[in-house]
Amino acid sequence: xxxxxxxxxxxxxxxxxxxxxxxxxxxxxxxxxxxxxxxxxxxxxxxxxxxxxxxxxxxxxxxxxxxxxxxxxxxxxxxxxxxxxxxxxxxxxxxxxxxxxxxxxxxxxxxxxxxxxxxxxxxxxxxxxxxxxxxxxxxxxxxxxxxxxxxxxxxxxxxxxxxxxxxxxxxxxxxxxxxxxxxxxxxxxxxxxxxxxxxxxxxxxxxxxxxxxxxxxxxxxxxxxxxxxxxxxxxxxxxxxxxxxxxxxxxxxxxxxxxxxxxxxxxxxxxxxxxxxxxxxxxxxxxxxxxxxxxxxxxxxxxxxxxxxxxxxxxxxxxxxxxxxxxxxxxxxxxx
Numbered sequence: 601x602x603x604x605x606x607x608x609x610x611x612x613x614x615x616x617x618x619x620x621x622x623x624x625x626x627x628x629x630x631x632x633x634x635x636x637x638x639x640x641x642x643x644x645x646x647x648x649x650x651x652x653x654x655x656x657x658x659x660x661x662x663x664x665x666x667x668x669x670x671x672x673x674x675x676x677x678x679x680x681x682x683x684x685x686x687x688x689x690x691x692x693x694x695x696x697x698x699x700x701x702x703x704x705x706x707x708x709x710x711x712x713x714x715x716x717x718x719x720x721x722x723x724x725x726x727x728x729x730x731x732x733x734x735x736x737x738x739x740x741x742x743x744x745x746x747x748x749x750x751x752x753x754x755x756x757x758x759x760x761x762x763x764x765x766x767x768x769x770x771x772x773x774x775x776x777x778x779x780x781x782x783x784x785x786x787x788x789x790x791x792x793x794x795x796x797x798x799x800x801x802x803x804x805x806x807x808x809x810x811x812x813x814x815x816x817x818x819x820x821x822x823x824x825x826x827x828x829x830x831x832x833x834x835x836x837x838x839x840x841x842x843x844x845x846x847x848x849x850x851x852x853x854x855x856x857x858x859x860x861x862x863x864x865x866x867x868x869x870x871x872x873x874x875x876x877x878x879x880x881x882x883x884x885x886x887x888x889x890x891x892x893x894x895x896x897x898x899x900x901x902x903x904x905x906x907x908x909x910x911x912x913x914x915x916x917x918x919x920x921x922x923x924x925x926x927x928x929x930x931x932x933x934x935x936x
Contacts, residue, residue, distance in 0.1 A: 601718035602934065604913040608653045609646030610921075612914040620713070622721040627673070628666040629681065629722060632736035633907070634715040635660035635744065635931045636916060638776065639857065640708065644917050650709050658932070659683035659707040661715035662730065662739035672724030679727040680739040681720070682746075682887045683707035699750070699881045706881075716913060718934045726884075728891045737931050738894065738902045741775070744929070745899055746890040748780035748830070750882035751853045752787055755828050758851045758875050766827040767791045769845055773801035773813070775929040776855055777832030778904065783890075784830075785810045786898040793823045795841070800926035804904045816841065825850070832856050839863030848872040855879045910934045 603617045622628045637660055643651035651657065661681040665673050673679055686693050686701035693701050707722065708714030730739045756763050768789045770781045773796030781794050785808075794805050795816040802813040814822045825847030831838050834856020842852045843865035852864075852874065869876060882890070893899055906927035908916045916930045 602910065603656050603717035604658075604910055604932070606644060606651070606653050606655050606657050610644060611653075612644065612917060614911055614913070617717070619719050620721045622667060622669075625669050625723050625725070626721050627668040627724040627727060629661070629663040629679065629720045629727075630666050631661055631663040631715050631718060631720050631934050632678075633662050633740040633931045633933055634658040635740050635775070635905070635929050636920060637744065638774070641917065641920060642857070643708075645921070652710070655708070655710065656713040656715070656717050657708045658714035658716035660740050660743040660931075661707070661720060662736040662742075663720065665727070666719070669724050673727050673729050678730040678736065678739065680730055680742045680891055681707070681715070681722055682726040682728065682884060683715070683722075683743060684881055684884075685712065685723055685726065686884070696883060696885065699883050716910060716932055716934075728888055731895055734895055737905050737907060740931055741779075741902055741905065741929070742887065742891045742894055744775045745779040745783065745894060746882040746887045747776055747855055747879070748783040749890040749893070750886050751780055751830055751855050751879040752783045753886065754877050754879055755830070755851055755853045756787075758877060759827060760849060761827065763790070764788045765790050767823060767825075768793065768828045768830070769823055769826045769842075770794045770830045770832060771816070771838045771842060772796060772832035772856065773798060773805050773928060774832065777830070778805055778808075778928050779899075780830045780832055780855065781805060781811050782808065782899045786893055791823075793826070795822060798926065801928060804926070804928060808900050827851070828853070830855065834858035836861030836863030840865065843868055843874070846872070846874050849874070851875040851877060853877045853879050905929045905931050907931050907933055
């Protein structure tokens with residue numbers, strides 16, 4: 601099979617590799633689409649010790665089942681892939697918080713190779729069948745959208761008022777931020793604002809309907825006090841902006857992993873009883889719930905993805921790193 605290999609900081613090579621072998625309980629998937637995530641970008645830049653070279657990156661995938669163990673989706677069935685592999689028996693898995701599994705693994709981190717390849721081995725229980733009429737590119741968006749689904753669920757439990765009465769701010773118009781805004785809309789948030797400095801990305805979000813956008817670098821165009829902030833970027837500056845935007849008693853959900861710099865206003869958080877929630881991935885049930893919402897059209901038309909052949913993966917990473925990429929998501933197509 602062909603695979604895009606991360607070989608060192610800012611280096612990607614398309615290579616021919618032996619086909620992977622599926623282990624016990626695993627299915628073999630022919631990858632049709634795999635999205636580039638911010639974590640892939642961090643690894644490519646040499647900023648993620650969890651992803652050492654050489655490695656196949658990519659964990660947002662959809663494809664067709666080639667082979668399957670007993671009880672798995674039938675060969676030939678299109679599926680979307682939950683990349684989080686969990687043990688199923690630790691205390692977190694038993695409690696339904698399997699995203700915190702004590703031995704969790706994720707595709708694109710050793711010992712598991714990622715999805716920027718022609719074939720992918722993954723536990724059959726991690727596959728969700730995709731109905732007819734849903735493209736593989738749209739199906740691959742289940743993973744980043746599930747991050748927003750989990751984050752909004754955490755916020756709902758923390759807020760002291762129903763989401764239907766809450767003023768919400770999402771920071772970032774990439775796939776994570778836009779996805780969180782779409783989840784807030786699907787789950788009935790009263791008012792949704794999205795902060796994004798890129799004009800084209802603001803236009804994409806505004807075209808979805810029900811989302812008010814603004815340039816956070818401009819003069820005073822954003823909302824006043826809000827009940828909930830979802831930080832889909834995760835830099836010190838965005839944590840500071842989130843802290844300042846919250847009304848007393850508000851909640852901030854932090855998804856982005858931009859950096860570990862200071863920014864959260866701890867003094868204000870104490871005096872105004874703000875709630876800070878770290879949000880990591882999603883549970884297996886939340887992944888399935890997100891897929892169901894996506895398949896039902898509740899998360900919009902999902903036409904904001906740019907596709908490129910896997911062979912042009914290095915150019916795709918460079919385009920994103922250059923800061924001029926308008927599309928919130930680029931998906932690589934192994935057969936493109």
